[in-house]
Amino acid sequence: MSSLEIRHLKKSFGALKVTDDVSLDVRSGELHAIIGPNGAGKTTFISQLSGQLASDSGDILLDGQSIMRLSMPKRVHLGLARSFQITQVLPHFTVLENVAVAVQARSGSSFRFFSPVAGDAALNARAMAALGEAGLADRADVQASALSHGEHRRLELAIALATEPRVLLLDEPLAGVGGEDADAFVAGLARLKSRFTMVLIEHDMDAVFRLADRVSVLVYGRIIATGTPEEVRSDPQVRAAYLGEEEEEVA
Amino acid sequence: MTNLFVLQLLNGVQLGVLLFLIAAGLTLVFGIMDVVNLAHGVLYMVGAYLIATFAAATGSFWWGLALMLPAAVVVGLVLEWVVIRRLYARSHLDQVLATFGLVMIASEAVKIIWGVSPLAVPMPEILSGSVPLMGPLQYPVYRIAIIVAGLAVAAGLYVVINHTRIGMLLRAGATDRMMVSALGVDIGRLFAVVFTLGAVLACLAGALVAPILSVDTGMGESVLILTFVVVVIGGIGSIKGAFFGAILVALVDTLGGVFGPILLREVLDPAAAGQAGRMLAPMLVYILMALILFAKPAGMFGGRG
Amino acid sequence: MADATIPHAAPMRRPLAGRVKAAVVLFAIFAALPPVAAALDDPFFVLIGTRILAYAIAAMALDLILGYGAMVSFGHAAYLGFGTYAVAILSSYGVHDIFLQTAAAILVSALFALVTGAISLRTRGVYFIMITLAFGQMAFFFFISLSAYGGDDGYGLAQRSTLLGSDMLENDFALFYATLATLVALFWACHRIVGSRFGRVLTGIRENPTRMEAIGYSPFRFQLAAFVISGCMTSIAGVFLANQAEFVSPAFMSWHRSGELIVMVVLGGIGTLSGAIGGAVAALLLEEALGALTEHWRLWFGLFLVLMVLYSPNGIAGLVKQVANRGRKS
Numbered sequence: 044m045s046s047l048e049i050r051h052l053k054k055s056f057g058a059l060k061v062t063d064d065v066s067l068d069v070r071s072g073e074l075h076a077i078i079g080p081n082g083a084g085k086t087t088f089i090s091q092l093s094g095q096l097a098s099d100s101g102d103i104l105l106d107g108q109s110i111m112r113l114s115m116p117k118r119v120h121l122g123l124a125r126s127f128q129i130t131q132v133l134p135h136f137t138v139l140e141n142v143a144v145a146v147q148a149r150s151g152s153s154f155r156f157f158s159p160v161a162g163d164a165a166l167n168a169r170a171m172a173a174l175g176e177a178g179l180a181d182r183a184d185v186q187a188s189a190l191s192h193g194e195h196r197r198l199e200l201a202i203a204l205a206t207e208p209r210v211l212l213l214d215e216p217l218a219g220v221g222g223e224d225a226d227a228f229v230a231g232l233a234r235l236k237s238r239f240t241m242v243l244i245e246h247d248m249d250a251v252f253r254l255a256d257r258v259s260v261l262v263y264g265r266i267i268a269t270g271t272p273e274e275v276r277s278d279p280q281v282r283a284a285y286l287g288e289e290e291e292e293v294a
Numbered sequence: 295m296t297n298l299f300v301l302q303l304l305n306g307v308q309l310g311v312l313l314f315l316i317a318a319g320l321t322l323v324f325g326i327m328d329v330v331n332l333a334h335g336v337l338y339m340v341g342a343y344l345i346a347t348f349a350a351a352t353g354s355f356w357w358g359l360a361l362m363l364p365a366a367v368v369v370g371l372v373l374e375w376v377v378i379r380r381l382y383a384r385s386h387l388d389q390v391l392a393t394f395g396l397v398m399i400a401s402e403a404v405k406i407i408w409g410v411s412p413l414a415v416p417m418p419e420i421l422s423g424s425v426p427l428m429g430p431l432q433y434p435v436y437r438i439a440i441i442v443a444g445l446a447v448a449a450g451l452y453v454v455i456n457h458t459r460i461g462m463l464l465r466a467g468a469t470d471r472m473m474v475s476a477l478g479v480d481i482g483r484l485f486a487v488v489f490t491l492g493a494v495l496a497c498l499a500g501a502l503v504a505p506i507l508s509v510d511t512g513m514g515e516s517v518l519i520l521t522f523v524v525v526v527i528g529g530i531g532s533i534k535g536a537f538f539g540a541i542l543v544a545l546v547d548t549l550g551g552v553f554g555p556i557l558l559r560e561v562l563d564p565a566a567a568g569q570a571g572r573m574l575a576p577m578l579v580y581i582l583m584a585l586i587l588f589a590k591p592a593g594m595f596g597g598r599g
Numbered sequence: 600m601a602d603a604t605i606p607h608a609a610p611m612r613r614p615l616a617g618r619v620k621a622a623v624v625l626f627a628i629f630a631a632l633p634p635v636a637a638a639l640d641d642p643f644f645v646l647i648g649t650r651i652l653a654y655a656i657a658a659m660a661l662d663l664i665l666g667y668g669a670m671v672s673f674g675h676a677a678y679l680g681f682g683t684y685a686v687a688i689l690s691s692y693g694v695h696d697i698f699l700q701t702a703a704a705i706l707v708s709a710l711f712a713l714v715t716g717a718i719s720l721r722t723r724g725v726y727f728i729m730i731t732l733a734f735g736q737m738a739f740f741f742f743i744s745l746s747a748y749g750g751d752d753g754y755g756l757a758q759r760s761t762l763l764g765s766d767m768l769e770n771d772f773a774l775f776y777a778t779l780a781t782l783v784a785l786f787w788a789c790h791r792i793v794g795s796r797f798g799r800v801l802t803g804i805r806e807n808p809t810r811m812e813a814i815g816y817s818p819f820r821f822q823l824a825a826f827v828i829s830g831c832m833t834s835i836a837g838v839f840l841a842n843q844a845e846f847v848s849p850a851f852m853s854w855h856r857s858g859e860l861i862v863m864v865v866l867g868g869i870g871t872l873s874g875a876i877g878g879a880v881a882a883l884l885l886e887e888a889l890g891a892l893t894e895h896w897r898l899w900f901g902l903f904l905v906l907m908v909l910y911s912p913n914g915i916a917g918l919v920k921q922v923a924n925r926g927r928k929s
């Protein structure tokens with residue numbers, strides 16, 4: 044399993060400092076939750092880690108090696124996978140194909156031009172395994188665009204799993220999922236927990252406190268607290284800034 | 295040698311100014327409406343045919359020019375209203391197809407209306423003849439007039455873009471379309487105005503060159519591609535880019551054609567230099583484009599890739 | 600788990616199978632054309648047929664990047680030009696063998712596509728369209744200035760290409776069937792490519808490039824490879840066009856030609872391969888038919904294009920479906 048170290052990471056959009064000198068250690072094997080109010084910069088942070096967005100300065104180390112200068116695809120090949128807050132799937136592909144193409148990225152060359160890929164049993168088997176873990180195996184043959192919102196979230200997770208990550212970055216996997224569906228999803232995440240190092244962004248506090256080993260709180264692009272769920276829950280600064288109590292005092 | 299250089303330099307600037315007039319509208323249409331308009335070169339041709347017709351009917355270049363302008367406004371408005379407006383929300387592929395269709399319709403319609411033989415537009419009396427430049431060197435007054443007129447339009451556009459409300463909307467629209475609609479502006483009207491403005495500028499360019507060029511159905515073609523190069527080099531949506539891009543492309547095109555072979559003669563024997571020069575000259579602009587895009591994929595002044 | 604994989608081999612192929620069927624029908628009709636033309640004693644049909652087949656190859660090659668890769672290349676006529684001039688130039692040096700000529704065409708096209716594709720693919724959308732157009736014009740002007748081969752006026756071929764040392768292609772029927780065989784072979788190749796690992800990645804990039812990058816693919820390499828493959832295939836069409844016309848000229852590579860190739864692909868429905876073939880047939884027949892009616896056929900063809908875009912976004916295939924649906928409703 045792998046660790047992720049983030050050193051003085053910065054990112055501005057114009058005058059807006061969205062990631063403001065963030066340093067963070069994600070320990071090997073832990074599930075590290077990041078919480079923060081809307082617009083705090085959580086998605087931006089994940090995008091910087093995954094390489095989708097270039098950082099202004101700072102450093103990101105995966106198992107001690109800097110990955111700052113690597114493109115997003117290269118980072119994926121080192122085992123860094125992300126899911127998206129706003130679902131990104133291949134709409135005209137079937138669910139299985141969506142996942143199989145992710146498996147394919149990590150197994151063998153994709154510069155093979157003639158043998159049919161649809162019948163590649165090895166790829167499909169591994170894709171089905173990932174779908175099974177995300178609880179979507181029974182929908183494998185459906186076109187992705189026909190999935191419900193909850194199913195889209197599961198597919199998003201299955202695709203990330205299929206890239207065989209060592210570190211999994213999940214951006215609000217539960218966004219818009221409610222009720223029993225959410226409970227089942229959380230249970231699914233709990234089962235994955237011991238297998239990957241995970242960074243989980245989530246608004247659902249119940250889920251966060253149930254799943255996380257440690258929690259960091261991001262407000263206006265700064266980490267204002269890091270600790271166990273209990274520590275963070277009782278941190279007065281967090282209560283003030285994030286849980287919305289006594290805003291006057293902080294200001 | 296110096297004389298030849300000055301002469302070609304002026305020719306280059308004159309071509310550049312014309313290219314700018316055409317490219318200005320095109321870059322706005324691309325930048326603000328995100329529409330690929332292959333039919334923009336057609337407008338240049340139509341401008342030339344309009345002035346040819348009006349000048350012949352009235353017997354005066356100036357009357358021809360004066361009548362051409364409102365006619366160009368009508369052409370722009372109608373084109374926007376009938377076809378272009380329906381393409382805003384469509385894919386680039388659809389836009390390519392539809393405007394490609396427009397090119398076919400327009401060049402054929404021009405053939406039907408005006409015939410295939412080229413038309414000539416008489417040069418206005420006071421602008422004919424040449425002025426001495428330096429030593430024995432003479433330069434046609436009319437070409438100088440084109441340069442002056444083009445620069446005046448460029449200056450006018452500069453003022454409009456940088457110091458008026460509509461200019462502000464245009465600048466905002468070229469970089470961020472959402473923002474303009476967020477400002478509560480009637481986007482449909484803004485687009486119609488921009489398109490028509492571009493159409494009039496292209497027609498004007500066509501009208502201005504009419505006296506020194508034979509007016510024929512192929513004239514839109516050659517210029518369209520050069521204009522594309524200008525827009526791409528300058529950066530889509532950037533008037534400033536269109537200006538510097540136009541001058542650069544025109545200078546490379548005119549000077550390269552003449553001085554390329556001369557320079558090549560330094561390294562090759564004359565016959566080979568002549569041959570290589572003739573082959574390279576028409577390609578220079580595209581090589582320039584490739585180099586600029588390799589360094590800056592969004593063009594010299596382009597924000598968006 | 601393993602047993603679950605077996606049924607999944609099917610779904611991606613099922614729609615493909617339909618496309619193959621459509622193509623096979625088209626091929627069968629083509630194959631029957633020469634005997635019919637012979638019976639009607641009108642060899643001109645065979646020449647037109649050869650021309651249509653050659654354009655079908657080009658349109659299909661373009662569909663590979665336009666339909667499956669979402670790359671709107673507006674400079675593909677350049678590759679037609681490379682094919683035609685490979686025949687003309689080599690044959691002027693006494694090299695008549697069609698395989699050598701084709702190899703030369705492919706080599707030049709691969710180089711040109713590699714360089715111009717690498718630059719063009721650094722950009723997106725409108726830029727990509729205009730840059731490919733400009734590079735196409737660059738090639739066009741190069742051949743215009745090639746005075747040894749007639750420049751603007753073009754260059755007549757002394758003879759057609761030879762096949763394995765025989766001059767059988769001088770026979771129009773033989774040339775027709777050689778072109779048809781090439782189309783069938785290339786269709787098969789495209790069909791395999793589309794269904795391969797590579798094809799799946801290419802299509803995925805069309806669907807959602809961000810997603811593909813997030814699972815570890817760099818779109819650029821795949822798009823460039825497809826661009827090169829497509830360019831090379833298009834140049835093969837050029838080899839046959841030169842033989843059909845026994846004449847080459849820069850007109851084969853004007854930007855209008857590039858536009859017409861796009862029209863063909865869209866007419867038949869993009870991203871279907873067989874659609875591009877059907878589109879080539881439809882566009883060229885329409886051209887011939889309008890041309891027989893009026894010398895101003897371009898006006899009507901243009902009008903047809905504009906109306907098609909405005910009222911039938913999915914091409915003729917879409918139009919047929921629309922009409923069929925309406926018929927069912929009433």
Ligand SMILES: Nc1ncnc2c1ncn2[C@@H]1O[C@H](COP(=O)(O)OP(=O)(O)OP(=O)(O)O)[C@@H](O)[C@H]1O
Pocket residue numbers: 056059061079080081082083084085086087088128
């Ligand atoms: N590409 C961009 N350009 C300019 N500003 C941006 C861009 N992306 C994000 N922002 C701004 O950066 C800030 C942080 O956005 P981000 O999406 O990272 O927040 P978030 O914490 O993920 O919010 P949410 O909880 O709503 O998902 C917001 O103010 C947003 O408007």
Ligand SMILES: [Mg+2]
Pocket residue numbers: 085086087128
């Ligand atoms: Mg977010």
